[in-house]
Amino acid sequence: MSFIAIDRVSIQPNRRPLNDQKVAELMQSIKANGLLNPITLDQNFNLVAGLHRLTACKLLGLEQIEYRIIAYQDVDHARLAEIDENLIRNELEALERAELWLERDQILERIGLRAQSGENQYTKKGGESISPPPKTTVQLAQEAGYNKRTYQLGKQIAKNIDPEVKEVIKKTPIAKSHSTLLKIARAGSKEREQAEQAEQKAQEAKHQQKQEEMETQAKLAAEARTKLKEKQLIALQSSTAQKQAKQSIRSARTQVEKKINTTPILPGAELGDEWILGRHLIYCGDTAEDKFIGLLPSNAALAIATLSFEWNHDYLIDEAHIVAVLAREGHIQDFCARHRMPFRFEWVLGELYVGIYSQDPILKPEKPVGIEGVEGIVAYLISLYTKHDNFILTPSLGHAEVLIACERMGRICFAGDKATENVDRAIARWQKWTGQEAKKEKHCYT
Missing domain, CATH: 3.40.50.150 (Vaccinia Virus protein VP39)
Structure with missing residues (x-):
């Protein structure tokens, strides 16, 4: 059993947001039973898993916390372990899960463990060191417990929704709805295509040292991104309004109309009243x-x-x-x-x-x-x-x-x-x- 001072634990900035209710529940559990599961750290004392447990102990005034160390060869592998820990716990909303799927995909591609479309994962030539074959989309989806289409659509949600729109969505009921998130992600598809084309042209102009062309394309890309964000925000507002309207109508149909003790006034309205x-x-x-x-x-x-x-x-x-x-x-x-x-x-x-x-x-x-x-x-x-x-x-x-x-x-x-x-x-x-x-x-x- 190993313990570490809480203030020695490093927390990386890309952690998923805290769930205040979960922290409160953990505080009650730790008070009654102690910490049942230690937090996980890498060899540099960076937190891999257990942010809610760490926060609960800190709020309880504890100075030390039990931990276990898992050594990783680099930051990417440590982050993969952290993502897998979060996905295994299955306490994620649809938006959080989609973001983790996309990030996991990107890391695997970066370290050469992501099979590309049309590539034979077992015949790809590697270096001298032996490593597992790259993973296909089907394999990644199966590991996540979803089919290929749901997995791909989830990554589309994470990739295509504007970051500012994501922040508005988080901690709202929409964050739990895969179908609504997909609708928002697809809003402004024309503007997204325009932005991506302009961004590519801006990069080409930069490599060719064409400053004026680069600035023009960068401006066009920024304008398209702004329009994209506006369209996604109105899609979010409309989806929220539809949900609220349906709930309002349902509650109206089920509500038992109140009765007053005295006889209500019979209006008898006249013009000018x-x-x-x-x-x-x-x-x-x-x-x-x-x-x-x-x-x-x-x-x-x-x-x-x-x-x-x-x-x-x-x-x-x-x-x-x-x-x-x-x-x-x-x-x-x-x-x-x-x-x-x-x-x-x-x-x-x-x-x-x-x-x-x-x-x-x-x-x-x-x-x-x-x-x-x-x-x-x-x-x-x-x-x-x-x-x-x-x-x-x-x-x-x-x-x-x-x-x-x-x-x-x-x-x-x-x-x-x-x-x-x-x-x-x-x-x-x-x-x-x-x-x-x-x-x-x-x-x-x-």
Whole structure:
């Protein structure tokens, strides 16, 4: 049994990130039972395996830790052992695992133990020393416990996702989803190809000592990489929004609506009324008129209009960063003829046309999958373009889809409708959903 002072252990900078929960669990275990498994070091006291155990002991105030030494011929072999240790423990998220697969592949290639495509691993000539034959992709996949295709796609994820995008993904649910990570990795494939071509030309110009050409190609490569990162970020945001929207709809369908002890107010809305519903406001009246516009906050993140009325609402583009218009067949032509808002992109989701408008350029995400119906699309748009406590505007209530989604997702809704029956229905639905009473007020938010 060998012990070493904790402060003598060297930790290399490319370690996988710590899992705080795992460290806390290890601290409890070490307190109760002591350290059951020693950490692994190389001959230079560099940590090979056991970062969580080492951290737990350090946080417990221990000065020494039990260790075992495995001698490696160089840094690459030591790192391979560390990677294998992490892969064997099988506590990795999909993104972490993919990064380790790629790094392991690169190290094996560097030390001559990675078979190249089309190469016979058993007839390749080596040096005088005897070494194992290079490993094929199939062998590496089998060692990892996966098939060849999954292994190759995993390396594609690790190689193609921008480093900054990876940092955003880490410690989120997306990091666990192989299929979503692959979708993000494939976003911006055109820009990736442009960047790689420009980078290759820049290297050629450097070797030929063509300074101006090298700088031009380097600039083109940097621009393409920036666009690639932007497209991958919007793919990440869209995937996250789809996940949140589906969860929101599922929770809405399973939630038992609350009952209030007293009889809820029967709205009986009249034109000109302003109703306060918790943090939300509903105006009963023409939402194209100045009175409603004067009630709106000037910094709304999103406006969602479900078309069932004559369009006179271009003002929304000045009140919200993004305007989303949902229309069914029969309303699209009139809307397109009337509006003058800056168009960005459109989708057709099921039976609904969705148009996105903004003063600022917006990248178009891939068409969302499995998101249909007004409630699903509203939840997706809110997840994609807003954050908690953001303002959302809607100039028509419909069946209160936007209002209820805002209540459910922690946003603040400013809504209006000149049809009193729509206002009554929205208030009644909100009261039933929340178990709270709406309050009728006048001259609020002025």
